[in-house]
Amino acid sequence: DAKTTQPPSMDCAEGRAANLPCNHSTISGNEYVYWYRQIHSQGPQYIIHGLKNNETNEMASLIITEDRKSSTLILPHATLRDTAVYYCIVRIRGETSGSRLTFGEGTQLTVNP
């Protein structure tokens, strides 16, 4: 699986968009980008995933660059409850999902009032 690089921490004002970057310069053509988040002392929660097209769901949007070497998770209107550690993971879809899910240290997003 390709390695990902994320900033260790970010701040965002409540109500503003939170843009969380992820670099995955060694990503291969069949590897998907996944995002999970973990609120303190809870289990991680799936957010979104994508291959090359931009994706949007009720939680967030995922923007993947044309060369696929980086992506951005966008929380359009951040709330205090979005304060969490956000993990960007690259994985080949169809492989054993649990055994290959390497979470790394992620980005601590703090939403300020």
Place this chain on the structure above:
Amino acid sequence: DGGITQSPKYLFRKEGQNVTLSCEQNLNHDAMYWYRQDPGQGLRLIYYSQIVNDFQKGDIAEGYSVSREKKESFPLTVTSAQKNPTAFYLCASSMGLKGEKLFFGSGTQLSVL
């Protein structure tokens, strides 16, 4: 509501004692997983199971044991051979080993007395 239930929330272990962490799911998922998380770190895979009566070691299985006698249940035993058991333990499940999404429980914090 469907989900994954881990118990207890907090657990204390004495030196030389085995302890068992419970994980139950009612999502009808085939695959289940155990992860360990140390402070400020990502998740590391301990064991995973694809079907009843079958399980495989993850990256850090030494000092741990599991069983999968029922589809709904995947208990983890932390044995006395695990010399540094203090950590946050997370159970997860997915439709199968190739499912995109992992669903996590709320975790068990294990501490050594």
